[in-house]
Amino acid sequence: MGLIAFLRRESSADPRPLVAMTLLGALSTVVVLALVSYGAAEARQGDPGMRVVVIFLAAVGLFVLSQNSVMSASAREAEELIRRLRDRVFERVRESDYPAVDALGRGPLHAALAHETQSLSRTVTLLAIAAQQVVALVFVALFLAWLSWPAFVIGVAFGGFAIVVHVGRSRTMTAITDHAAADEARLFAGLGHVLNGFKELRINGQHGRRLVTELTMDSEEARLTKTTAKRRWAVDFVLIQVMFFLLLGLMVFAVPLFDPGFAKVALEATTVALFMIGPIATIAQAVPAVAETEASLARIAAIEEHLQAAAAGHAAEDTESLGEPIRRIVLDDVSFTYREADGSPGFTAGPLSAAFQAGEVTFVTGGNGSGKSTMLRLLIGLLRPDRGSILVNGRPLAQGQRQAYRDGISAVLSDYHLFRRLYGLGSIDEERAEALLRRLEVAHKARIRDGSFTTTDLSGGQRKRLALVVALLEDNPVLVLDEWAADQDPRFRRVFYEELLPALRRPDRIIICVTHDDRYFHTADRVLDMDEGRFR
Numbered sequence: 151m152g153l154i155a156f157l158r159r160e161s162s163a164d165p166r167p168l169v170a171m172t173l174l175g176a177l178s179t180v181v182v183l184a185l186v187s188y189g190a191a192e193a194r195q196g197d198p199g200m201r202v203v204v205i206f207l208a209a210v211g212l213f214v215l216s217q218n219s220v221m222s223a224s225a226r227e228a229e230e231l232i233r234r235l236r237d238r239v240f241e242r243v244r245e246s247d248y249p250a251v252d253a254l255g256r257g258p259l260h261a262a263l264a265h266e267t268q269s270l271s272r273t274v275t276l277l278a279i280a281a282q283q284v285v286a287l288v289f290v291a292l293f294l295a296w297l298s299w300p301a302f303v304i305g306v307a308f309g310g311f312a313i314v315v316h317v318g319r320s321r322t323m324t325a326i327t328d329h330a331a332a333d334e335a336r337l338f339a340g341l342g343h344v345l346n347g348f349k350e351l352r353i354n355g356q357h358g359r360r361l362v363t364e365l366t367m368d369s370e371e372a373r374l375t376k377t378t379a380k381r382r383w384a385v386d387f388v389l390i391q392v393m394f395f396l397l398l399g400l401m402v403f404a405v406p407l408f409d410p411g412f413a414k415v416a417l418e419a420t421t422v423a424l425f426m427i428g429p430i431a432t433i434a435q436a437v438p439a440v441a442e443t444e445a446s447l448a449r450i451a452a453i454e455e456h457l458q459a460a461a462a463g464h465a466a467e468d469t470e471s472l473g474e475p476i477r478r479i480v481l482d483d484v485s486f487t488y489r490e491a492d493g494s495p496g497f498t499a500g501p502l503s504a505a506f507q508a509g510e511v512t513f514v515t516g517g518n519g520s521g522k523s524t525m526l527r528l529l530i531g532l533l534r535p536d537r538g539s540i541l542v543n544g545r546p547l548a549q550g551q552r553q554a555y556r557d558g559i560s561a562v563l564s565d566y567h568l569f570r571r572l573y574g575l576g577s578i579d580e581e582r583a584e585a586l587l588r589r590l591e592v593a594h595k596a597r598i599r600d601g602s603f604t605t606t607d608l609s610g611g612q613r614k615r616l617a618l619v620v621a622l623l624e625d626n627p628v629l630v631l632d633e634w635a636a637d638q639d640p641r642f643r644r645v646f647y648e649e650l651l652p653a654l655r656r657p658d659r660i661i662i663c664v665t666h667d668d669r670y671f672h673t674a675d676r677v678l679d680m681d682e683g684r685f686r
Contacts, residue, residue: 156447161227168278172255175216178292178365181209182427210396210585218258220278228274232498234266235450242457267450273436273443280436283429290429300659301419309430312393326379340365347376394427422623469550476558477508477543479660484528484538499524499683501538508627511651511661516680521565522664523632525680529662530630533558560621560628564664566615568620571602575623586622590615591642611637622654629654632664648675 185206191684287309306327401423402416464483499521506512508530511542518521527533529540531552540547540555547555572578578598581587587593592615597604603616621629647670654661662673671677679686 153473161231168220168253171216171219171223172278172282172285175213175220175282178209178212178216179286180289182213183290183422184293185209186421188564211587216627220282221275224275224278231274232271232391235267235270239450239454239457241620242454263494267441268444269439269446272437276432276436277437280433287429287433288563290422290426290623294419294426297419297422297650298405298409298411298622299414301401301405301423304405305397305423305426308393308397308400310428312397312430315389315393318443326375330372330375330379333368337368337372339648340368349479381545389435390431406623413569413679466550468553470548471549472542472554475658475660476555476660478541479506479529479628480504480541480544481525482528482539482541484540486524486528486533486536487641488524497521497524497683499528500535502528502683502685504678504685506628506660506662509655510675511655511659511673513674513677514662514680515666515677517666521683522582522679522680524683526561526563526630526632526643526662526664530561530628558624559628559630562617562621562632562634563630564632564636566614566617566632568606568617570597570606572620574624575601575620579621581622582620586619588620592619593617609637611639613643615640618679627658628660628662630662633666634663635665635667644670 159340185202291302292362340361344365382465398420401420405419406416481502481504483501483503485502487498488496490496494546497519514525524533528535531540531547534552542551542555578601578681580598583598586594587597592608592612594606596606596616606613606616608616614634618631618634621631635646638646649669650662651661651673660661
């Protein structure tokens with residue numbers, strides 16, 4: 151079983167205390183049941199005696215102790231396993247290259263770290279309880295066999311049949327529930343279209359009516375699916391109750407046909423049969439839960455393998471230093487080809503040849519789809535060239551130097567993410583940070599306190615200004631800005647080109663800006679124009 155193999159491989163806890171508590175819980179359960187049967191028989195003769203009451207209370211106490219111990223230990227171990235699993239995926243993502251993570255997408259990663267791991271959290275505890283119930287059920291069945299062999303055969307056969315029926319119906323129920331979840335997800339996605347595209351819907355009435363019609367259809371389908379799921383759940387609930395009633399009926403009406411002496415132990419056997427209902431139900435719940443968790447673990451393993459394979463295809467990137475700050479970068483006939491899902495070649499950027507020198511400001515321009523973003527990702531080391539090489543300070547960039555090279559670059563890309571916490575900056579010069587915030591005219595909106603921005607809930611242009619503050623605090627020898635001014639108002643756009651960029655120019659800094667603002671091209675030392683993946 152995949153889950154058991156995973157637990158044996160990943161768990162660092164000593165299983166012996168858990169096994170001991172599981173056995174103790176099962177034995178205490180049987181003792182409680184035996185004492186109830188014994189006490190019932192003694193009650194027919196008179197007072198069962200104080201000694202039986204004391205032993206009964208002691209057995210109940212042992213059951214409580216063992217059950218709490220098993221559930222607490224399994225919960226702790228489950229959360230520890232999830233922590234290690236998440237840490238490993240975090241590290242795999244960090245070590246992987248950009249194309250592998252981009253191809254994987256955010257959805258599967260988010261599902262793996264949230265939904266899939268929660269399935270493991272629920273099932274490990276349920277599995278521990280189910281294991282205890284299995285042991286208890288074995289002992290209880292043996293006790294029933296001691297009372298009446300025909301009752302034992304009927305009880306075991308009926309219990310097995312109940313588990314098989316429940317598991318089969320649970321699989322169908324799971325499929326219906328997944329369908330209902332997909333219907334609701336589609337419905338909420340449509341609602342998102344309504345909210346995000348409200349202006350367009352108000353402008354185009356026909357568009358709005360068509361979308362609402364589709365949403366109404368999706369809502370009706372979600373209603374039907376959810377109703378089917380709830381009706382199925384109701385049928386399953388009634389079926390389980392009926393099956394338990396039938397088990398009791400078999401004990402009372404069928405067993406005496408095969409065991410003439412059953413009347414003497416009918417009360418005890420019926421009590422045992424009633425007691426078997428709980429363990430059987432728990433085991434029946436555990437089987438589909440284990441199957442679901444194994445599927446979740448398989449999806450997580452596939453993500454890990456994908457990321458690991460991407461990382462294994464290349465040598466380590468953080469084994470060497472550059473030896474000196476970056477002063478000159480040369481793209482020497484660099485080319486990169488995107489691959490479709492089936493492996494066929496897609497857009498190709500290159501061959502690209504260009505030099506970027508410290509003390510200079512270089513603008514890169516070109517139409518949409520001309521390859522500017524790909525060129526930047528090659529330049530800053532997010533993509534590995536298929537052909538050609540990158541020269542740093544006159545020497546080819548070695549594989550082991552790629553991380554050191556990236557560490558010397560500060561970038562605000564068009565699809566940037568602004569972290570509220572300023573990771574990796576160490577001790578921040580608050581006076582310099584405050585000056586930068588004032589210079590970029592956002593000091594009245596956000597401050598830096600305890601290594602974090604006080605807020606990032608700002609407009610797109612203001613968030614980009616905060617991202618530039620972070621880039622400047624890093625104080626790296628290379629500054630890359632991708633369409634940075636696109637989200638700025640006309641006044642501040644002029645301030646950026648005519649005041650900020652000249653102030654940022656230093657003899658030891660390379661500045662590269664992707665821009666379409668041709669009215670400000672005169673502020674750059676060079677302008678490189680791209681078309682169809684190449685420099686013109």
